Amino acid sequence: xxxxxxxxxxxxxxxxxxxxxxxxxxxxxxxxxxxxxxxxxxxxxxxxxxxxxxxxxxxxxxxxxxxxxxxxxxxxxxxxxxxxxxxxxxxxxxxxxxxxxxxxxxxxxxxxxxxxxxxxxxxxxxxxxxxxxxxxxxxxxxxxxxxxxxxxxxxxxxxxxxxxxxxxxxxxxxxxxxxxxxxxxxxxxxxxxxxxxxxxxxxxxxxxxxxxxxxxxxxxxxxxxxxxxxxxxxxxxxxxxxxxxxxxxxxxxxxxxxxxxxxxxxxxxxxxxxxxxxxxxxxxxxxxxxxxxxxxxxxxxxxxxxxxxxxxxxxxxxxxxxxxxxxxxxxxxxxxxxxxxxxxxxxxxxxxxxxxxxxxxxxxxxxxxxxxxxxx
Amino acid sequence: xxxxxxxxxxxxxxxxxxxxxxxxxxxxxxxxxxxxxxxxxxxxxxxxxxxxxxxxxxxxxxxxxxxxxxxxxxxxxxxxxxxxxxxxxxxxxxxxxxxxxxxxxxxxxxxxxxxxxxxxxxxxxxxxxxxxxxxxxxxxxxxxxxxxxxxxxxxxxxxxxxxxxxxxxxxxxxxxxxxxxxxxxxxxxxxxxxxxxxxxxxxxxxxxxxxxxxxxxxxxxxxxxxxxxxxxxxxxxxxxxxxxxxx
Ligand SMILES: Nc1ncnc2c1ncn2[C@@H]1O[C@H](COP(=O)(O)OP(=O)(O)OP(=O)(O)O)[C@@H](O)[C@H]1O
Ligand SMILES: [Mg+2]
Numbered sequence: 001x002x003x004x005x006x007x008x009x010x011x012x013x014x015x016x017x018x019x020x021x022x023x024x025x026x027x028x029x030x031x032x033x034x035x036x037x038x039x040x041x042x043x044x045x046x047x048x049x050x051x052x053x054x055x056x057x058x059x060x061x062x063x064x065x066x067x068x069x070x071x072x073x074x075x076x077x078x079x080x081x082x083x084x085x086x087x088x089x090x091x092x093x094x095x096x097x098x099x100x101x102x103x104x105x106x107x108x109x110x111x112x113x114x115x116x117x118x119x120x121x122x123x124x125x126x127x128x129x130x131x132x133x134x135x136x137x138x139x140x141x142x143x144x145x146x147x148x149x150x151x152x153x154x155x156x157x158x159x160x161x162x163x164x165x166x167x168x169x170x171x172x173x174x175x176x177x178x179x180x181x182x183x184x185x186x187x188x189x190x191x192x193x194x195x196x197x198x199x200x201x202x203x204x205x206x207x208x209x210x211x212x213x214x215x216x217x218x219x220x221x222x223x224x225x226x227x228x229x230x231x232x233x234x235x236x237x238x239x240x241x242x243x244x245x246x247x248x249x250x251x252x253x254x255x256x257x258x259x260x261x262x263x264x265x266x267x268x269x270x271x272x273x274x275x276x277x278x279x280x281x282x283x284x285x286x287x288x289x290x291x292x293x294x295x296x297x298x299x300x301x302x303x304x305x306x307x308x309x310x311x312x313x314x315x316x317x318x319x320x321x322x323x324x325x326x327x328x329x330x331x332x333x334x335x336x337x338x339x340x341x342x343x344x345x346x347x348x349x350x351x352x353x354x355x356x357x358x359x360x361x362x363x364x365x366x367x368x369x370x371x372x373x374x375x376x
Numbered sequence: 377x378x379x380x381x382x383x384x385x386x387x388x389x390x391x392x393x394x395x396x397x398x399x400x401x402x403x404x405x406x407x408x409x410x411x412x413x414x415x416x417x418x419x420x421x422x423x424x425x426x427x428x429x430x431x432x433x434x435x436x437x438x439x440x441x442x443x444x445x446x447x448x449x450x451x452x453x454x455x456x457x458x459x460x461x462x463x464x465x466x467x468x469x470x471x472x473x474x475x476x477x478x479x480x481x482x483x484x485x486x487x488x489x490x491x492x493x494x495x496x497x498x499x500x501x502x503x504x505x506x507x508x509x510x511x512x513x514x515x516x517x518x519x520x521x522x523x524x525x526x527x528x529x530x531x532x533x534x535x536x537x538x539x540x541x542x543x544x545x546x547x548x549x550x551x552x553x554x555x556x557x558x559x560x561x562x563x564x565x566x567x568x569x570x571x572x573x574x575x576x577x578x579x580x581x582x583x584x585x586x587x588x589x590x591x592x593x594x595x596x597x598x599x600x601x602x603x604x605x606x607x608x609x610x611x612x613x614x615x616x617x618x619x620x621x622x623x
Contacts, residue, residue, distance in 0.1 A: 008485055009483065009485070011481050014476075015481070017480075018466070018477045021468075022468055022469070211460065214430060215458070215460050215464030215465060215522075215525075216481075218430055219453060219478065219481045220454045220481070220483070221481050373429070374429075374430055374432060
């Protein structure tokens with residue numbers, strides 16, 4: 001046989017052809033695959049705001065001096081707090097927090113100015129609603145920084161000397177520290193994981209349930225042709241989804257593309273293949289479509305929680321970090337953020353690329369091996 | 377080429393505690409139309425699935441078209457056609473697309489395939505329905521399409537598992553005419569059925585009951601051997617006897 005004849009005789013082609021026709025006719029799935037990305041992007045992009053800003057603040061200013069007002073201004077300038085109004089008493093301040101009108105209250109005692117004037121340490125108090133640790137943490141650190149800045153400014157004014165140390169923080173890659181920017185590349189990765197595992201995990205089980213698998217595997221089609229024919233159309237779907245999310249992300253959230261798109265698309269093929277491999281693996285285990293979906297959703301949880309999508313992996317206990325290392329999404333997130341936000345290229349991300357390729361090959365090989373051309 | 381199309385020796389299939397096929401010795405000659413009869417659950421489908429390489433026998437051996445059904449199941453697959461008991465084609469593909477898909481998977485390509493499909497669908501009367509989605513066909517036409525998909529590649533051996541279940545009498549007769557055409561072209565056919573008029577149309581018959589063979593021969597041999605007026609009577613008598621023996 002010549003090479004041409006061999007390529008033509010490959011049973012992957014009719015399989016691919018059939019899958020494309022079926023995909024085109026399955027309007028619901030097709031619509032879901034294009035509509036879903038838009039909805040998810042909105043949901044995740046808008047709802048998940050991990051940065052804490054604009055906490056309502058009430059002030060009990062018993063000092064009523066220029067100095068006390070300067071402290072309030074410094075606090076508000078951090079942009080962590082929004083001044084919602086003065087209160088007349090401690091009780092009123094507490095009530096504002098209890099009723100949720102304020103998340104924090106700044107109390108400046110009457111002796112604030114006199115202590116400052118005497119060169120003693122003036123004390124102001126911040127009452128924080130600490131029910132949500134993330135919010136209160138931000139509030140406290142912002143308030144401390146503001147107070148320190150104010151203190152240093154006062155010392156400098158008094159001594160006529162510049163403050164000995166100043167740390168200037170310059171956030172790179174995401175200068176305004178907007179969490180939407182951090183989240184949107186993540187949405188691409190999570191969406192691809194969800195759809196790719198879900199569609200492939202049900203793909204083979206569906207043929208089994210409809211009774212078409214028996215008729216199919218009684219033919220001389222090989223397991224590899226069968227699996228690849230099922231997968232390749234989904235690779236294209238994955239690319240379409242990713243492009244849709246990036247375009248929407250750009251229009252709605254101003255998502256930058258600082259690195260090279262071709263590099264990103266190249267890395268993506270490894271990630272998509274790995275996700276499809278997981279879907280296939282599920283489909284060789286599941287007995288019904290419902291089971292396949294349950295398993296896919298079960299697989300989604302560690303992806304959302306442990307990949308670094310929302311919560312930083314550095315903050316996790318070690319076992320959780322190890323699990324994260326087994327997830328393709330963990331690596332793909334680095335690639336996405338690296339290329340889109342940091343503008344780095346393959347030279348910085350080749351390790352992730354190699355690992356993704358390895359995972360993809362491993363998962364595909366295992367599922368092809370597990371797939372038996374019998375109906376038991 | 378050997379004169380035997382199918383041979384099994386002591387074929388067993390167990391599902392846990394349940395014995396579906398027990399010590400089956402069967403021989404089907406090339407070019408024969410061979411009928412496999414037996415009540416529900418007697419192991420007909422399981423036997424066919426083992427012969428097609430879809431299930432691995434628990435023990436015993438068998439050959440189909442000269443290939444071992446376990447060790448050479450891929451070669452068996454290339455040599456046979458199979459119509460499953462449950463309709464197994466793609467509802468969301470048209471008649472033409474199903475035919476094209478299966479013939480290509482079985483190794484037909486290009487102009488040769490197109491010519492063969494044109495001739496084949498004309499022979500089976502499918503030409504006018506080529507553009508219709510398979511899922512919208514009526515029962516009789518579905519079976520016709522399934523037969524077409526199983527035979528476009530001209531297999532030596534054809535397995536038909538209850539191909540006429542739920543098909544009206546006229547369509548059944550037409551279906552059997554197609555079976556005879558295939559047989560006259562040299563195809564060996566193993567068919568299961570619950571219709572006794574169809575059983576009489578077979579050259580030889582085998583009776584299965586609770587997984588084992590309780591009688592083999594031509595319809596005539598069988599009626600005389602068991603001293604019954606018709607195959608239907610033989611069927612009922614044999615089954616009653618076998619179940620009596622088991623009780
Ligand atoms: N995959 C399986 N797992 C467990 N038991 C099975 C399986 N397939 C078949 N059986 C059992 O094996 C026995 C034989 O079934 P089989 O389908 O071969 O019967 P059949 O003769 O084709 O019946 P019918 O006329 O109803 O089609 C039955 O008791 C059936 O329940
Ligand atoms: Mg059956």
